[in-house]
Amino acid sequence: MTAKMKLRSQLHLLTGFMAGFVLAFVLLLYVYDVSRVTPCWSSTSTMTTATTARIEDGPPPRILCMVLTCPENVQSLARSVYETWGQRCSRLIFASSEDYEPLGVVGVVEPTGGGYEDLWNKTREGFRHVWEHYAGDYDWFLKADDDTYVVMENLQHLLRGFDPNTPVFFGYKMSRYNVSYMSGGASYILSREALHRFATQAYESEVICPQPKKMGIEDFYMGICMQNVGVHFVDSTHALDGDTKPKFMPLDLENYMSDANYTIPEWLRLMSLSRVETGLACCSNYSVAFHYASRERMFLYEFLIYHLKVFDPNQISERGHRSRLTLSDLTRRFPLEDNSNIKDLLQMSEKPDNF
Amino acid sequence: MYRNILCLVLGLIIGIQLTDFLEYFQLTDSQFASTSITQLEEGASQLATEEELALWLHNETRVLCMVLTLPKNHQSRVRRVKGTWGRRCNKLIFISSQEDRELGVIDVGVPEDRNNLYLKMRKALEYVYRNHGEDYDWFLKADDDTFVIMENLRFLLYPYDPEAALYFGHRFRTTFPQGYMSGGAGYVMSRDALRRLNLFAFNNSQFCPINNNSEDRQIGFCLQNVGVVAGDSRDEEGRDRFLPLSLKFMLPTFPTDNWLPKLTFYEPVNETGSTSGISFHYVKIHEFEMYEYLLYRLHIFGTPLSQRTLPPRLGPDELQNQLNQWAQENSTNSNAWLKQE
Numbered sequence: 048m049t050a051k052m053k054l055r056s057q058l059h060l061l062t063g064f065m066a067g068f069v070l071a072f073v074l075l076l077y078v079y080d081v082s083r084v085t086p087c088w089s090s091t092s093t094m095t096t097a098t099t100a101r102i103e104d105g106p107p108p109r110i111l112c113m114v115l116t117c118p119e120n121v122q123s124l125a126r127s128v129y130e131t132w133g134q135r136c137s138r139l140i141f142a143s144s145e146d147y148e149p150l151g152v153v154g155v156v157e158p159t160g161g162g163y164e165d166l167w168n169k170t171r172e173g174f175r176h177v178w179e180h181y182a183g184d185y186d187w188f189l190k191a192d193d194d195t196y197v198v199m200e201n202l203q204h205l206l207r208g209f210d211p212n213t214p215v216f217f218g219y220k221m222s223r224y225n226v227s228y229m230s231g232g233a234s235y236i237l238s239r240e241a242l243h244r245f246a247t248q249a250y251e252s253e254v255i256c257p258q259p260k261k262m263g264i265e266d267f268y269m270g271i272c273m274q275n276v277g278v279h280f281v282d283s284t285h286a287l288d289g290d291t292k293p294k295f296m297p298l299d300l301e302n303y304m305s306d307a308n309y310t311i312p313e314w315l316r317l318m319s320l321s322r323v324e325t326g327l328a329c330c331s332n333y334s335v336a337f338h339y340a341s342r343e344r345m346f347l348y349e350f351l352i353y354h355l356k357v358f359d360p361n362q363i364s365e366r367g368h369r370s371r372l373t374l375s376d377l378t379r380r381f382p383l384e385d386n387s388n389i390k391d392l393l394q395m396s397e398k399p400d401n402f
Numbered sequence: 403m404y405r406n407i408l409c410l411v412l413g414l415i416i417g418i419q420l421t422d423f424l425e426y427f428q429l430t431d432s433q434f435a436s437t438s439i440t441q442l443e444e445g446a447s448q449l450a451t452e453e454e455l456a457l458w459l460h461n462e463t464r465v466l467c468m469v470l471t472l473p474k475n476h477q478s479r480v481r482r483v484k485g486t487w488g489r490r491c492n493k494l495i496f497i498s499s500q501e502d503r504e505l506g507v508i509d510v511g512v513p514e515d516r517n518n519l520y521l522k523m524r525k526a527l528e529y530v531y532r533n534h535g536e537d538y539d540w541f542l543k544a545d546d547d548t549f550v551i552m553e554n555l556r557f558l559l560y561p562y563d564p565e566a567a568l569y570f571g572h573r574f575r576t577t578f579p580q581g582y583m584s585g586g587a588g589y590v591m592s593r594d595a596l597r598r599l600n601l602f603a604f605n606n607s608q609f610c611p612i613n614n615n616s617e618d619r620q621i622g623f624c625l626q627n628v629g630v631v632a633g634d635s636r637d638e639e640g641r642d643r644f645l646p647l648s649l650k651f652m653l654p655t656f657p658t659d660n661w662l663p664k665l666t667f668y669e670p671v672n673e674t675g676s677t678s679g680i681s682f683h684y685v686k687i688h689e690f691e692m693y694e695y696l697l698y699r700l701h702i703f704g705t706p707l708s709q710r711t712l713p714p715r716l717g718p719d720e721l722q723n724q725l726n727q728w729a730q731e732n733s734t735n736s737n738a739w740l741k742q743e
Contacts, residue, residue, distance in 0.1 A: 355697065357698065
């Protein structure tokens with residue numbers, strides 16, 4: 048009897064244990080499921096990201112940056128370029144009227160010149176100098192002013208899609224007197240082949256390329272020369288698949304960010320090929336260049352773009368892969384400009400002002 | 403019969419306890435597993451890690467933003483704050499003297515006057531405590547000419563318990579020992595700090611008198627008197643994250659001929675701004691979109707970002723030690739105008 052009682056007690060105890068386990072397990076399982084609000088970090092997405100990150104393109108395009116400056120600006124604007132975005136060029140050259148070795152300033156025009164009126168001459172002689180000394184060493188040749196700020200990484204990404212041995216002229220495309228050109232202040236880029244054609248065909252020909260003169264309209268003149276040597280005009284607005292906003296900004300970013308209409312000058316609206324937007328819709332997320340950057344503005348860009356980091360998902364760096372356009376692709380997407388009105392400058396029926 | 407029932411109940415209790423004990427170990431392992439994921443060495447993995455962390459952090463560290471404004475700025479600055487950095491607050495409230503429901507502006511009933519700013523701030527803090535005091539972890543005060551990088555703010559706040567009496571900003575020194583946080587750079591207080599202000603400070607004319615003194619200094623005085631500690635918001639290299647001046651003053655090669663070095667609590671670091679900066683002041687109307695564009699829209703191709711891991715949450719002892727250390731801290735700025743009493 049006593050043995051039976053003990054056995055029954057133990058049996059009840061065991062039953063109690065089992066029931067307790069089951070009950071607690073069910074309860075805690077429910078609670079545990081509810082408490083799992085924190086997202087798990089999936090190893091699958093990690094692997095996907097790792098795979099994506101390992102895609103590598105070929106070597107980045109070698110870009111020579113030719114920045115036009117003048118003796119008065121060497122210690123201010125030119126130095127700012129040198130201390131900020133100029134460091135990310137493959138090579139940085141300043142074209143001026145006097146040499147200044149510490150910053151790599153080269154005098155390419157007469158010492159008496161060098162001001163704004165010599166802009167066209169400086170550009171011509173600068174490109175000639177660059178062609179004579181560096182044409183074989185670089186793929187692309189950027190011309191900027193000393194008040195331009197350039198995001199070199201985005202430029203490199205843009206240029207990866209093009210062959211430097213094809214004749215390509217890159218920038219913010221505009222039109223003046225029905226003639227296409229690239230905005231000078233927003234900066235423009237010549238491929239190696241384009242530079243070669245300029246230096247060997249256009250430079251010395253007064254028929255197809257305006258000769259040196261004071262107050263020459265530098266960017267407009269360069270557009271004429273490029274057209275007449277069969278260079279393709281690539282409007283940066285359309286150079287990146289899936290992105291249709293300007294990437295080279297002829298004005299300071301401040302002018303675009305105000306939503307008042309008065310901040311966009313009439314000349315830009317008139318000569319731009321597409322509507323000029325303001326506010327956050329103004330510019331591409333992969334912008335390359337901003338004009339009218341003061342020394343202060345350059346350091347602001349440098350700090351906000353490269354130094355200050357936002358702990359934010361959208362800051363994950365893009366590693367898009369771009370395939371290169373062949374010459375036939377280039378011709379189809381960016382056909383040669385119609386240069387019938389300007390192919391013989393000496394025989395032009397209607398000459399624009401100051402031509 | 404009773405002995406049988408007793409055995410059954412005893413078994414149930416023991417079983418529940420044992421299962422609970424085992425489950426505890428399982429939960430602990432899960433937590434360790436989560437931690438180890440965030441510590442993965444592989445750079446590529448951390449790309450996903452930071453992205454997930456930032457999204458998760460938005461809800462883990464909930465910040466209510468109070469932006470002080472006035473009626474004439476509703477259609478200009480308020481719209482711009484609302485369209486840029488204000489979108490990244492968990493809750494955004496504009497404090498003014500005219501209501502505008504569409505914009506989320508409330509009227510706290512204080513007429514606009516430079517001398518009323520402190521009173522306006524008190525009313526704002528009372529309103530926020532009454533309506534949202536227990537719904538958010540941190541409460542940020544900003545002006546309508548402040549730009550705040552909310553992600554970097556959460557990055558700063560995450561290690562700290564919102565139930566600690568603590569606040570952060572750009573610390574100034576003044577005649578009372580703890581100093582105060584600059585109003586223009588913005589300051590952020592914990593849930594407990596807000597609670598203490600409302601329960602123990604605002605109804606005490608000795609701890610928190612009503613007067614015409616400047617808003618940020620007076621709020622600092624009130625917070626000190628109810629035991630709220632002034633936290634150090636500087637980064638690992640001692641650089642300020644909250645900037646009471648325009649961003650341009652923090653850039654290199656520009657003149658530092660301004661009032662800031664004479665007023666700031668910590669010895670100024672002669673360098674550029676912090677890489678994890680949080681706020682700028684004196685933002686012009688068009689600069690809101692410019693900062694939004696340059697910080698959030700413009701992408702740099704190909705450049706791997708140096709990834710940051712989230713700093714660990716402080717345990718109760720660590721937090722208490724940190725609070726004690728900050729509470730006893732003296733100003734390190736030898737250029738200060740005012741001598742500490």
